[in-house]
Amino acid sequence: MSELAGYYRDRAGEYDAVYDKPERQEDLARLRALLPPLVRGRSVLEVAAGTGYWTTALSTTAESVLATDVNEETLAIARTRSYGSGDVRFQTADAYDLGAIPGRFDAIFAGFFWSHVPRADVRRFARGLLDRVEPGGVVILADNRYVEGSNYPITRTTDDGDTYQTRQLSDGRSYEVLKNFPSREELAADLAPAQVEWTELSYFWLATVC
Template identity: 80%
Template sequence: MSDLGDYYRKRAGEYDAVYEKPERQEDLARLRALLPPLVSGRSVLEVAAGTGYWTKALATTARSVVATDLNDETLAVARTRTYGPAEVRFQTADAYDLGAVEGRFDAIFAGFFWSHVLRADVRRFADGLLNRVEPGGVVILADNRYVEGSNYPITRTAATGDTYQNRQLADGRAFEVLKNFPTREQFTADVAPREVEWTELAYFWLATVC
C-alpha cells in the first residue's frame, strides 16, 4: 500500500479533479442522493475518506462521522470543508488496521477504495470492515465501473487478475496504480455469505453488505 499511498499523497492538491468529468455528473448526483438515507442517524466510520468529498454527503444525515485516511495531506484538504449537521472528526488510519480507530460504528463507508485492494487481500479487507460494524449495522461501498474513454485505460493485467493503470499528475510525475473493476458476481462472492444489495449506474456501483 506504500506506493498507492504515495500516489494519493502527491495527488492531494488535484484529488477532486476526477469528480469534474462532465459525463459522470448525473451518476455523481445519484450517489450523493443514495448515500444519506443509508447512514441516517448512524455512527459512521469512513475508510479512505480522501479530501472529504463523500464525507459531506454522509454528514447530512448521519449522527456522527469519523473520516479516516492513510494520508495527512488529503485529510488536510478535508478539514477545510464545511460539514453538518453530523459531528465530523478526522483521524489518520490504515484501511487494513481499523482496530486502531476508537469508537463503535453501525455503518462503515469505503468510497472508491475497493478497487485499490489486491485480489489476494480482498477477503482480509472485507473482514476488517465487517468486524468493525456493530450487529445490525451496514457496510457501504461505492466504486468505479470501467467505461472506455472515461477511465484511464487498463495497461497491465497480472496473473492474479489484478489490473493496473498508468496515471500522470499535473507536474508530470507518473505512477502505475492498481485499479480493479469487480462485477456484481465477483463482489458478492468476495463477501459471501453476507447479503449484498447492488446498485449499478453507468459509471459507478454502490453496494451494501449486511
C-alpha cells in the same frame, strides 16, 4: 500499498479533479442522493476518506462521521470543507487495521477504495470491514465501473487478476496504480456469506452489505 498511498499523497492538491468529468455528473448526483438515507442516524466510520468529498454527503444525515485516511495531506484538505452542524471528526488510520480505531460504528463507508485492494488481500480487507461494524449495522461500498474513454486505460493485468493503470499528475510525474473493476458476482463472492445489495449506475456502483 505504500506506493498507492504515495500517489494519493502527491495527488492531494488535484484529488477532486476526477469529480469534474462532465459525463459523470448525473451519476455523481445520484450517488450523493443515495448515500444519506443509508447512514441516517448512524455512527459512521469512513475508510479512505481522502479529501472529504463523500464525507460532505454522509454528514447531512449521520449522527456522526469519523473520516479516516492514511494520508494527512488529503485529510488536511477535508478539514477545510463545510459539514454544516454534523459531528465530523478526522483521524489518520490504516484501512487494513480498522481494529486500531477507537469507537463503535453501526455504518462503515469505503468509497472508491475497494478497487485499490489487491485480489490476494480482498478477503482480508472485507473481513476487517465486517468485523468492525456493529451487529445490525451496514457496510457501504461505492466504486468505479470501467467505461472506455472515461477511465484511464488498463495497462497491465497480473496473473492474480489485478489490473493497473498508468496515471500522470499535472506536474508530469507518472504512477502505476492498482485499479480493479469487480463485477456484481465477484463482489458478492468476495463478501460471502454476507448479503450484498448492488446498485449499478453508468459509471459507478453502490453496494450495501449486511
